[in-house]
Amino acid sequence: MLTHALPAHGAPTHPATTAGTARGKAPPHAVVIGSGFGGLAAAVRLGARGWRVTVLEQLDAPGGRAYVYKQDGFTFDAGPTVITAPFLLEELWALCGKRLADDVQVVPVSPFYRVRFDSGEEFNYTGDPAQMRAEIGRFAPGDVQGYENFLKASEAIYKVGFEQLGDKPFSHWTDMAKVVPQMVKLEAWRTVWQLACKHVQDPRLRVVLTFQSLLVGGNPFATTSVYCLIAFLERRFGVHFAIGGTGALVTGLVKLIEGQGNVVRCNTSVAQILVKDGQACGVQLANGERLAADAVVSNADSATTYRKLIAPEHRKRWTDAKIERAKYSMSLFVWYFGTKRQYHDVAHHTIALGPRYQGLLTDIFDRKHLADDFSLYLHRPTATDTSLAPPGCDAFYVLSPVPHLQGDADWTKAAEPYRQKIERRLESTLLPGLSKAVVSSHMITPLDFQDRLSSFRGAAFGLEPVLLQSAWFRPHNQSEDIARLYLVGAGTHPGAGLPGVLSSARILDTVVPHGDEVAAAARA
Structure with missing residues (x-):
C-alpha cells in the first residue's frame, strides 16, 4: 500500500484561507470525488486558481486506478503504466512553482512496445524513425511508404484532435458542429482499423498500428480513427516510466496538493452529491457527514456519478435509461x-x-x-x-x-x-x-x-470511445444537468488514458471560475 503522510480526517488548515480571510475574501471550497489522476490534477489546478480543495477517496490510499499494491517485497502498480505526454505532468508542477524532476524521475522506455505474434515473430515498436522504417521493411517492404502516410495522417489528427480540441469543453452542440468539417476531412468517420487498412496491407502491421486503442478501452474495429493520434503522440513525446512506479507520480501529486494547503482524505466514501436549486452544494458521506462546497468535481466513473450519486429528480439528460443504453x-x-x-x-x-x-x-x-x-x-x-x-x-x-x-x-x-x-x-x-x-x-x-473502483458494469475505461460517444456526446466536463458540478477522468471528454484524464482536468481552467471571482460574487 502507499504510505502517504496524509492529514487527519478533520478540517485541514489552509494557508490560503488565513490569507483570504485577512483580506475579507474567504476562498471558495471545492470537493473532488476520487483521487485518480484526473481528480488529483483537478485539485492541483483548482488550488492554483484560488480554491480551497478537499479530495475524497474511498480507498485506503490515493490513486484510484493508479493504486499501488506492495507485498512480499514487490511493488505492483495497478495501472496505468504507459506515460505519454509528460508535459501535462510537468505543467501541474509548474503551477505550484516546482519542477516535476524535483520529485519524480521520469525516464524514456525503448522499445515502446515489443509486439509478439502468435507465430513467435516479434516487432519492436520504437520512436526512432529509422528503426521503425527498418522494422516495417523487415515485415513488409511494400508498406514502408504506407506507414509513413499513416503517421502523417496521425499527425494531422493529433494537431486537431489533441492540440486544438483535447482540452476544450464541448458544452454545446454548436461546439461539435464547428469541428465537424475538420473531422470529416480527417476521416474521423473511419474506425482505427479502417484508417490503418487504408495505408498498410500486411495484416501483422495493421495490428501493430491499431492495438493502442485498446489501451484506452476502445475496440479498433469500432473506435473512431481520431484515436490514431496516439501514434504521433508517442512518436513526438515518447513512452516513459516513473522511477519508483506510477505510484511515485501519485505521491508527488498528493505532495503538491498538501503544499497548496489542501487535503486528501482516504477511507472516505461519498454517498450523495447534494443539490439545491439546481446547483451542487456539497456532498454527503457514507457515514452521514455533510461537506458544503461551492463546486463539486467528480473523478468517479461518470455513469456511477449520475446513476448512484445524484438523485433522479436532478437529472434530465443522464437518466438511468440513457446510462444503461450506452x-x-x-x-x-x-x-x-x-x-x-x-x-x-x-x-x-x-x-x-x-x-x-x-x-x-x-x-x-x-x-x-x-x-x-x-x-x-x-x-x-x-x-x-x-x-x-x-x-x-x-x-x-x-x-x-x-x-x-x-x-x-x-x-x-x-x-x-x-x-x-x-x-x-x-x-x-x-x-x-x-x-x-x-x-x-x-x-x-x-x-x-x-x-472496489465503482465502475459501472465493471467497465475498466468507462464509456466506449465510439464516434457517437465522443466529444459533445460524452458526459460533459461541466454537467448538463446540474450547475457547479464538473466531471474529470476517463468517463468524460476527451476520454481514457493518462493524457486524456489529465486533459479533462485542464478543461476546468475554462469552465470553473477563478476562486477570486466566486468569492467576490458571494460578497456581492
Whole structure:
C-alpha cells in the first residue's frame, strides 16, 4: 500500500484561507470525488486558481486506478503504466512553482512496445524513425511508404484532435458542429482499423498500428480513427516510466496538493452529491457527514456519478435509461506476480498476441463472451527500475482484456482457472519456468472494477470511445444537468488514458471560475 503522510480526517488548515480571510475574501471550497489522476490534477489546478480543495477517496490510499499494491517485497502498480505526454505532468508542477524532476524521475522506455505474434515473430515498436522504417521493411517492404502516410495522417489528427480540441469543453452542440468539417476531412468517420487498412496491407502491421486503442478501452474495429493520434503522440513525446512506479507520480501529486494547503482524505466514501436549486452544494458521506462546497468535481466513473450519486429528480439528460443504453468499454483481468528469478530478455512493455485478433475483440466487445484464447499485455517494470522487486527478482503484471459484467463469466469461479491458463501461456512463450518461479501473486477481475473502483458494469475505461460517444456526446466536463458540478477522468471528454484524464482536468481552467471571482460574487 502507499504510505502517504496524509492529514487527519478533520478540517485541514489552509494557508490560503488565513490569507483570504485577512483580506475579507474567504476562498471558495471545492470537493473532488476520487483521487485518480484526473481528480488529483483537478485539485492541483483548482488550488492554483484560488480554491480551497478537499479530495475524497474511498480507498485506503490515493490513486484510484493508479493504486499501488506492495507485498512480499514487490511493488505492483495497478495501472496505468504507459506515460505519454509528460508535459501535462510537468505543467501541474509548474503551477505550484516546482519542477516535476524535483520529485519524480521520469525516464524514456525503448522499445515502446515489443509486439509478439502468435507465430513467435516479434516487432519492436520504437520512436526512432529509422528503426521503425527498418522494422516495417523487415515485415513488409511494400508498406514502408504506407506507414509513413499513416503517421502523417496521425499527425494531422493529433494537431486537431489533441492540440486544438483535447482540452476544450464541448458544452454545446454548436461546439461539435464547428469541428465537424475538420473531422470529416480527417476521416474521423473511419474506425482505427479502417484508417490503418487504408495505408498498410500486411495484416501483422495493421495490428501493430491499431492495438493502442485498446489501451484506452476502445475496440479498433469500432473506435473512431481520431484515436490514431496516439501514434504521433508517442512518436513526438515518447513512452516513459516513473522511477519508483506510477505510484511515485501519485505521491508527488498528493505532495503538491498538501503544499497548496489542501487535503486528501482516504477511507472516505461519498454517498450523495447534494443539490439545491439546481446547483451542487456539497456532498454527503457514507457515514452521514455533510461537506458544503461551492463546486463539486467528480473523478468517479461518470455513469456511477449520475446513476448512484445524484438523485433522479436532478437529472434530465443522464437518466438511468440513457446510462444503461450506452456502450461501455471492456473490462480487464489483471494478474500481478513476482518471480524469484529475472527474465532479462523480456521488454518493459510486451503485447503478446493470441491466434485471433478481430474474432477475439468481437467476443469481448460484441458477444460479451469470455473466450478460451486471449491476447495479453505483459508489464515488466523491473526492466527499467530494479527497486520494484527484491534483488535477483522481477515484478510483473499481465493484463487480459475481457468482457465487462454483462458478459457470460462468473468471476467468483472463473478467476483462478483463468489465471492458471494465462500462466501456462506465458510459461510456454515468454517466461519459461514461470509456475515454479512465482513467489508473490495478486489478481483483480471485473468484479473489482465494479465493487472496489465503482465502475459501472465493471467497465475498466468507462464509456466506449465510439464516434457517437465522443466529444459533445460524452458526459460533459461541466454537467448538463446540474450547475457547479464538473466531471474529470476517463468517463468524460476527451476520454481514457493518462493524457486524456489529465486533459479533462485542464478543461476546468475554462469552465470553473477563478476562486477570486466566486468569492467576490458571494460578497456581492
